[in-house]
Amino acid sequence: MFGLTPEKVLLIAVIAVLIVGPERLPLYASKFAQFIRWLRDLARGAQDRMREEMGPEFDEVDWKKLDPRQYDPRRIIKEALLDDEPAPVLTAPSVRTRPEKPAVPPSHRSRLESGEYSGPPPFDAEST
Incomplete structure (x- = not known):
């Protein structure tokens, strides 16, 4: 438990006895026992x-099956890859990234198509 070997637990107990002292040890032992009972x-x-x-x-319910220590990511991935049922292929809907025609107001479209309009795009200060 927590990587503690019996030797380490014994060493911790000896250090606790030395720090607490023999006169206060029974009090702390009883408080520790009360804490364990409460838990x-x-x-x-x-x-x-x-x-x-x-x-x-x-x-x-099989509680051991739900123990997180039982999960091995490699085993889960292996089982998922070796699964007999093929996973459904999800395709994204086709999305156009560019409009087919430029977004130019109809009043400027004719000048743009004829090549007559070569300046910066029109700017309407009231719309922004």
Whole structure:
């Protein structure tokens, strides 16, 4: 658990005894035991509440299958690639990026098409 070996836990316990001291050790040990009991009761209460809300389906759920430590991305990708059913091919709708005709007002279009209009595009200060 958390990469702690028995030797490391023993070393932490010895250091805690030295820091806390023998006179305060029973007090802190009892507080730690109360904390562990509180956590256990909290977990039990959450489990009972889930069982109550889900009903009989709670016992049918395979909780080990939902454990995130069981997920291996390589296995998931391999299974997805070796799947017998081909995935549906999604195609994007055709989108024109350029209009077929220039967006020029009809009054200027005839001069533009004839090549007569060669200045900057018209600008209407009232429209902006």
